[in-house]
Amino acid sequence: MLNVLIIGVGQCGNRILDAINKEAFGGGRFSKYYSSQKFASRVETIAINTAINDLKEMRNTKAKDRIHIPNLHGLGANRILGKKCFNDNKDLIMRNISERGDFDVAFVISSSSGGTGSSFSPPLVKELKEIYDFPVYSIMVLPFREEGTIYLQNSAFSIKEMRQSGSDGMILADNQYLKNAGSNIQSAYDGINKMIAERILFLLEALDSEMMLVTDLGDFKTVMSGGDGIATIGYAKGDAKTPIRTTIRESISPNGLLFSSNVYEEASRAMIILRGDQKYLSIDDISAEIDKLSSHIGHVFKGVIIRNGETPKVLSVLTLESTVELEKLYALAVEAIHIEKDKRKRVALQNETDTTFSMIDGLEPEY
Amino acid sequence: MKKNHILVTIILFLVIFFLSIGSVNAEIINSEQIDKGDGYQINNYVMHLTSTIIMGEIYPGIDFYGLQSDGTNINLKEYVKTTKKTDGTMSIVFEKGTEKINIEVQNATSSYVIIDIQTTGITVEYKTPVDGGISNAKYIGEPNLILTKSVDKTSVDVGEVIRVTIKAKNTGNGVAKRINIDRGLTPDFTFKSDIYTSYPTELDVSNKETEMFIYEIQATKAGTFQLGPAIATYYSSVFDDEYTSKSESLTITVAEEPIETSEIKLSVSTDKTKLKRGDTVKFKVNVENLKDVTASNIRIEPIIPKNLTYVSGSEEIDIINEKPIIQVSSYGGYYKAEYLLTFKADQIGNDNLIVKWTYNNGVEEISDNTTSEMVFISQGDFDFLAQFPIYVYITPIIIILALAGWFYWRSRQFRI
Numbered sequence: 001m002l003n004v005l006i007i008g009v010g011q012c013g014n015r016i017l018d019a020i021n022k023e024a025f026g027g028g029r030f031s032k033y034y035s036s037q038k039f040a041s042r043v044e045t046i047a048i049n050t051a052i053n054d055l056k057e058m059r060n061t062k063a064k065d066r067i068h069i070p071n072l073h074g075l076g077a078n079r080i081l082g083k084k085c086f087n088d089n090k091d092l093i094m095r096n097i098s099e100r101g102d103f104d105v106a107f108v109i110s111s112s113s114g115g116t117g118s119s120f121s122p123p124l125v126k127e128l129k130e131i132y133d134f135p136v137y138s139i140m141v142l143p144f145r146e147e148g149t150i151y152l153q154n155s156a157f158s159i160k161e162m163r164q165s166g167s168d169g170m171i172l173a174d175n176q177y178l179k180n181a182g183s184n185i186q187s188a189y190d191g192i193n194k195m196i197a198e199r200i201l202f203l204l205e206a207l208d209s210e211m212m213l214v215t216d217l218g219d220f221k222t223v224m225s226g227g228d229g230i231a232t233i234g235y236a237k238g239d240a241k242t243p244i245r246t247t248i249r250e251s252i253s254p255n256g257l258l259f260s261s262n263v264y265e266e267a268s269r270a271m272i273i274l275r276g277d278q279k280y281l282s283i284d285d286i287s288a289e290i291d292k293l294s295s296h297i298g299h300v301f302k303g304v305i306i307r308n309g310e311t312p313k314v315l316s317v318l319t320l321e322s323t324v325e326l327e328k329l330y331a332l333a334v335e336a337i338h339i340e341k342d343k344r345k346r347v348a349l350q351n352e353t354d355t356t357f358s359m360i361d362g363l364e365p366e367y
Numbered sequence: 368m369k370k371n372h373i374l375v376t377i378i379l380f381l382v383i384f385f386l387s388i389g390s391v392n393a394e395i396i397n398s399e400q401i402d403k404g405d406g407y408q409i410n411n412y413v414m415h416l417t418s419t420i421i422m423g424e425i426y427p428g429i430d431f432y433g434l435q436s437d438g439t440n441i442n443l444k445e446y447v448k449t450t451k452k453t454d455g456t457m458s459i460v461f462e463k464g465t466e467k468i469n470i471e472v473q474n475a476t477s478s479y480v481i482i483d484i485q486t487t488g489i490t491v492e493y494k495t496p497v498d499g500g501i502s503n504a505k506y507i508g509e510p511n512l513i514l515t516k517s518v519d520k521t522s523v524d525v526g527e528v529i530r531v532t533i534k535a536k537n538t539g540n541g542v543a544k545r546i547n548i549d550r551g552l553t554p555d556f557t558f559k560s561d562i563y564t565s566y567p568t569e570l571d572v573s574n575k576e577t578e579m580f581i582y583e584i585q586a587t588k589a590g591t592f593q594l595g596p597a598i599a600t601y602y603s604s605v606f607d608d609e610y611t612s613k614s615e616s617l618t619i620t621v622a623e624e625p626i627e628t629s630e631i632k633l634s635v636s637t638d639k640t641k642l643k644r645g646d647t648v649k650f651k652v653n654v655e656n657l658k659d660v661t662a663s664n665i666r667i668e669p670i671i672p673k674n675l676t677y678v679s680g681s682e683e684i685d686i687i688n689e690k691p692i693i694q695v696s697s698y699g700g701y702y703k704a705e706y707l708l709t710f711k712a713d714q715i716g717n718d719n720l721i722v723k724w725t726y727n728n729g730v731e732e733i734s735d736n737t738t739s740e741m742v743f744i745s746q747g748d749f750d751f752l753a754q755f756p757i758y759v760y761i762t763p764i765i766i767i768l769a770l771a772g773w774f775y776w777r778s779r780q781f782r783i
Binding site: 032033052055056058059060061062063064066068 | 774777778779780781782783
């Protein structure tokens with residue numbers, strides 16, 4: 001049995017972690033009261049946040065698994081403050097992690113754009129990698145592009161720092177790409193969180209289950225070590241009438257991926273896990289479709305989990321050699337940084353507010 | 368000679384005249400015609416006309432009889448018999464003690480005689496021709512009046528008028544004559560008026576009662592009083608004896624004049640007669656003083672039925688010894704009041720609400736009670752639960768508590 005550590009950092013990471021715990025309980029509103037979590041492995045979850053209200057919002061993560069980093073009411077998306085705050089409190093965090101025992105793998109989930117998540121997760125990964133020898137993978141959620149210049153520049157620096165932190169791989173999920181998951185922003189967030197949670201749970205199950213065709217943590221490491229250290233996850237749900245090949249293709253199509261990518265052009269390695277009733281899972285069809293994918297991107301690991309009576313579901317993990325979408329993001333981030341710089345310069349030059357205030361210099365109010 | 372004859376006649380006439388003036392016991396009956404087979408009766412003396420054939424010629428005869436009573440039967444005693452003399456004269460003289468009857472036949476034929484009758488020493492109370500003669504003669508004896516006095520009511524109120532009727536019947540064997548009646552008026556009543564006073568002064572023997580007096584009297588004061596008997600005095604026809612008869616006394620009760628008092632009427636109604644255990648039922652007590660007289664010290668006490676529990680009531684209701692009681696110092700004339708009492712049905716069964724009330728009506732303490740309609744209490748909606756053993760309730764409660772505890776414990780785990 002694998003020992004898995006999942007850490008959700010910041011508001012986004014906390015919510016995804018809470019969604020993972022909720023799905024592990026069964027997904028119902030009251031499941032946590034009567035059900036135990038159905039992780040295939042021993043899974044420890046830790047939520048870290050500087051904002052106590054974000055921690056209080058969590059419904060399915062136990063109180064003991066929530067670490068509040070006292071820093072007033074959050075960091076205000078300021079990564080400089082965030083990194084300082086992490087350094088001030090990393091002993092508290094690392095001690096909590098060490099008390100949880102030994103792990104075989106860790107996932108650090110956070111937003112790339114916010115305050116706590118984007119600033120805590122790279123140094124956290126770095127600390128983990130320095131102390132432990134188990135692989136640490138980060139799951140980073142990219143912001144809506146219209147959320148603002150600060151978020152864009154935070155994302156750019158955070159992703160860069162994550163790559164430099166020693167992370168064994170970075171799985172990207174893009175809110176911009178997934179924003180059609182809900183009818184409004186809140187339901188879109190909830191939908192995105194649920195999508196990411198389902199995929200991570202599926203992945204954990206694939207790494208620690210008896211399978212007809214076996215994939216394990218080693219395979220996952222191999223996949224994640226390929227490409228440019230950036231990965232994404234695809235998912236598709238079939239039905240009794242849909243051929244399994246179609247479902248596999250659906251999982252690596254734009255509709256199934258968490259991050260926009262042309263798999264056949266950008267992917268480096270892949271791992272395809274299928275789960276469902278054996279009658280839906282034709283090995284020949286699966287092999288044919290995997291072979292087809294292999295011919296484009298290179299090595300593809302495949303695993304099959306038999307679940308009697310269950311319609312087929314496909315999870316695909318893909319590492320990318322290059323990402324056009326990430327380049328676009330960085331271009332926007334650079335533009336955003338320049339905009340912010342220009343604003344500061346203009347403000348410094350004009351200083352109109354001070355001029356306005358100076359009009360009453362030397363005067364006193366008369367009553 | 369003729370002068371002497373006339374003188375004798377005059378002297379005789381004068382003698383008879385003076386005798387008749389000097390004594391009421393003399394009477395003359397002239398020229399009375401009696402047919403053959405008939406007779407004439409004076410008191411209990413009867414003259415019966417017969418006929419006798421002498422030498423082929425018919426001579427009328429007169430037989431003289433006396434009617435006598437031995438207490439049981441009437442007997443005939445023959446005194447004198449005579450027939451017409453051949454010289455054509457016929458006279459009969461009957462004497463008994465001082466009584467004397469002289470009959471002179473003025474004319475006699477074979478079918479009738481015309482006679483003059485003169486009596487002396489006899490008070491003639493009864494004289495009459497008698498068809499059939501001796502066979503139809505009637506014994507003249509003692510009268511006996513039975514007086515009855517009756518009233519139309521024996522129980523009256525003060526001021527009420529009573530009609531009194533006095534009747535009489537003669538149960539003797541002689542005519543009652545010169546009847547005089549004392550009505551027996553009593554001072555306890557006021558004579559009001561006569562209705563009928565024309566009673567006969569003579570009553571023949573008869574079984575039929577004759578109304579003698581009808582009059583009205585008025586009760587003047589309360590009590591029980593005797594109406595004095597009616598008393599009749601009367602005389603026999605023949606012997607002129609005086610008799611007295613008396614009616615029964617009557618008892619009349621005159622009630623006290625009623626004193627006006629109050630009268631409280633109370634009724635109880637209910638808003639429903641069928642209810643389930645646990646339901647409430649309202650009883651409405653309507654009280655009314657029916658008279659224009661104040662009632663005092665009113666106390667109304669509902670008797671709580673065994674299957675009901677008193678819950679609440681009108682503000683006038685006091686709780687005394689855990690019982691709802693209404694106590695009011697007085698109700699004015701024609702006063703009306705309404706009280707509401709709410710009860711809860713505790714037990715299954717049937718019940719009435721009995722309401723007792725007491726009050727002083729101005730004269731005395733009055734107690735009464737009334738009863739409501741029957742109220743039927745059936746099983747409550749959840750009564751069936753009580754039929755189960757205790758573990759049926761304890762088990763789910765324990766489970767619920769355990770679940771609540773579990774949920775609390777779990778929620779604490781997820782709350783910071």
